[in-house]
Amino acid sequence: MWDVIVVGGGSAGAVVAAGLSADPDRRVLVLEAGPDYRAADTPAEFRDRTRGLGMQLASPPTLRSPEFYHTGVTARRGDGHEAFSYRRGRGLGGSSTVNGLYAIRGVPADFAHWETSGAAGWGPAEMLESAIAIEDDHDFPASPVHGTDGPFPVYREPESGWGGIDRALREAALDAGYAWAPDHNDPASTGVSPFAMHIRDGLRVSTNHAWIEPARGRANLEIRGGVQVDRVEFASGRASGVRDAEGNVYRLSARGEVVLCAGAAHSPAMLWRSGIGPRAELAKLGIDAVADLPVGIGAQDHAVVFAEISVPEREQTSVGNRPTNVIVRYSSGLADGRENDMMLLATNHNYWFGQPTAGVAVSLEQPHSTGRMSLASADPRADPHFELRMLSDERDLERIRDGLVRARGLLEHDAFVSRRTGGVSAPRDDAELRATVKDTMHLTSTARMGAAGDPSAVVDPDCRVQGVEGLRVVDASIMPTVASANTLLTVLALADRFLRRAPGLGL
Numbered sequence: 004m005w006d007v008i009v010v011g012g013g014s015a016g017a018v019v020a021a022g023l024s025a026d027p028d029r030r031v032l033v034l035e036a037g038p039d040y041r042a043a044d045t046p047a048e049f050r051d052r053t054r055g056l057g058m059q060l061a062s063p064p065t066l067r068s069p070e071f072y073h074t075g076v077t078a079r080r081g082d083g084h085e086a087f088s089y090r091r092g093r094g095l096g097g098s099s100t101v102n103g104l105y106a107i108r109g110v111p112a113d114f115a116h117w118e119t120s121g122a123a124g125w126g127p128a129e130m131l132e133s134a135i136a137i138e139d140d141h142d143f144p145a146s147p148v149h150g151t152d153g154p155f156p157v158y159r160e161p162e163s164g165w166g167g168i169d170r171a172l173r174e175a176a177l178d179a180g181y182a183w184a185p186d187h188n189d190p191a192s193t194g195v196s197p198f199a200m201h202i203r204d205g206l207r208v209s210t211n212h213a214w215i216e217p218a219r220g221r222a223n224l225e226i227r228g229g230v231q232v233d234r235v236e237f238a239s240g241r242a243s244g245v246r247d248a249e250g251n252v253y254r255l256s257a258r259g260e261v262v263l264c265a266g267a268a269h270s271p272a273m274l275w276r277s278g279i280g281p282r283a284e285l286a287k288l289g290i291d292a293v294a295d296l297p298v299g300i301g302a303q304d305h306a307v308v309f310a311e312i313s314v315p316e317r318e319q320t321s322v323g324n325r326p327t328n329v330i331v332r333y334s335s336g337l338a339d340g341r342e343n344d345m346m347l348l349a350t351n352h353n354y355w356f357g358q359p360t361a362g363v364a365v366s367l368e369q370p371h372s373t374g375r376m377s378l379a380s381a382d383p384r385a386d387p388h389f390e391l392r393m394l395s396d397e398r399d400l401e402r403i404r405d406g407l408v409r410a411r412g413l414l415e416h417d418a419f420v421s422r423r424t425g426g427v428s429a430p431r432d433d434a435e436l437r438a439t440v441k442d443t444m445h446l447t448s449t450a451r452m453g454a455a456g457d458p459s460a461v462v463d464p465d466c467r468v469q470g471v472e473g474l475r476v477v478d479a480s481i482m483p484t485v486a487s488a489n490t491l492l493t494v495l496a497l498a499d500r501f502l503r504r505a506p507g508l509g510l
């Protein structure tokens with residue numbers, strides 16, 4: 004019998020498990036589909052920051068450590084595209100073990116928007132408090148918006164370690180009038196910034212290193228790897244435990260709760276298998292509905308397009324072969340965009356496709372387009388599929404079009420012209436934009452948070468799944484809308500915020 008069962012020991016799951024097991028009176032069980040391993044045994048290829056070099060969007064035919072990925076998840080990025088794999092991490096640390104290492108906070112306008120859309124208590128001040136609490140950032144010692152005591156390191160590569168494209172983007176963007184913002188994690192910042200990473204001494208720090216490892220050995224915390232959870236079981240409308248794919252059942256104590264932290268792809272799939280989702284979709288899979296909720300509807304990710312150039316190899320080399328050390332954030336002022344709705348990324352090498360080119364990526368940080376999940380069967384081993392419908396909302400197209408014009412303009416600056424060996428290659432019209440748009444692996448909002456009783460929300464502001472008792476979701480799924488930044492730091496701040504809101508959970 005467990006007071007809390009945490010499903011998924013990934014990014015949010017590690018924070019939640021460590022936080023809840025800090026109370027020795029609470030018995031916490033973590034069930035993780037992938038490997039349970041000591042942080043020191045993380046495969047070298049993931050600790051080394053050159054990992055970014057091999058991080059193509061599509062899984063390559065052979066992966067060196069396939070057990071660290073859920074290889075069956077697929078997505079169609081845009082209407083008319085071919086569907087192909089959508090990367091998700093697996094094993095302790097989850098996606099924080101395999102991700103691109105970028106460590107950037109969401110912007111205050113995101114959280115203000117969350118609050119007005121019903122997520123009371125998740126506004127800019129609260130999310131800043133959590134962002135400060137989790138981090139260990141020594142670059143701005145006197146800053147009131149930074150923390151140095153948290154478990155998660157934030158590091159910025161000095162200019163001497165940047166690639167030629169990083170330098171060119173900074174020079175061109177400053178000349179074009181974008182401001183220099185040395186700290187993109189300052190809530191007031193916008194403009195040209197060094198892109199921070201979650202590394203210490205040059206090596207990745209995952210949530211397995213930062214949260215699970217220090218909590219291991221607690222008598223009240225048990226971690227089981229290799230357990231593929233099928234679904235949550237209920238008795239009289241209250242979660243009574245979970246069942247795994249082998250049929251084993253893990254039971255909760257009388258006041259116990261299940262916290263799903265299986266990520267934005269797998270938490271919604273697990274909810275469907277548990278009878279929580281759109282009634283009509285569940286019926287197609289032969290699942291009886293426990294609660295008719297819009298699970299799997301509203302999926303978001305940042306849409307990205309590229310302006311590519313060819314440059315000599317020396318311009319592509321940076322310390323650790325990082326693809327991007329410099330970004331430019333700006334507010335488009337277009338199509339209902341809030342502050343910092345757009346990002347341009349220096350691309351020393353085009354890791355998304357493993358191409359030899361370089362250039363500037365244009366990323367839509369506040370998409371209006373939403374997608375949805377489907378499941379081929381109720382089999383617990385069937386991974387979900389996503390129709391992301393990127394750029395299907397005209398307002399997204401308008402801003403990405405404008406972003407590409409800006410990127411093209413920057414690539415005509417002498418800093419780029421003097422480095423490139425040919426012309427600029429980029430989508431020429433809306434049809435090409437829609438045909439070439441890519442994701443950034445930042446899936447969110449598949450079980451979104453909203454006001455209690457709001458039929459368009461899956462969880463309330465205490466992360467409780469509506470219509471049942473004893474079940475919460477705490478991971479990227481619950482973001483009301485995708486944060487305007489790479490999503491990991493927001494997921495971690497969100498997990499910290501949850502812990503502050505649920506002090507007596509399961510007891």
Ligand SMILES: Cc1cc2nc3c(=O)[nH]c(=O)nc-3n(C[C@H](O)[C@H](O)[C@H](O)COP(=O)(O)OP(=O)(O)OC[C@H]3O[C@@H](n4cnc5c(N)ncnc54)[C@H](O)[C@@H]3O)c2cc1C
Binds near residue numbers: 010091105269
């Ligand atoms: C390749 C890649 C690159 C990325 N790059 C960046 C980046 O550079 N910066 C950034 O900020 N963000 C990045 N992201 C996004 C960011 O890492 C994620 O948003 C974040 O880690 C998600 O956290 P999570 O807790 O929601 O899910 P995860 O960290 O994915 O954790 C989910 C966990 O649940 C487990 N699980 C799933 N199903 C089951 C089941 N049935 N039973 C038991 N356990 C289960 C999984 O194995 C996993 O361990 C990237 C993501 C990927 C995949």
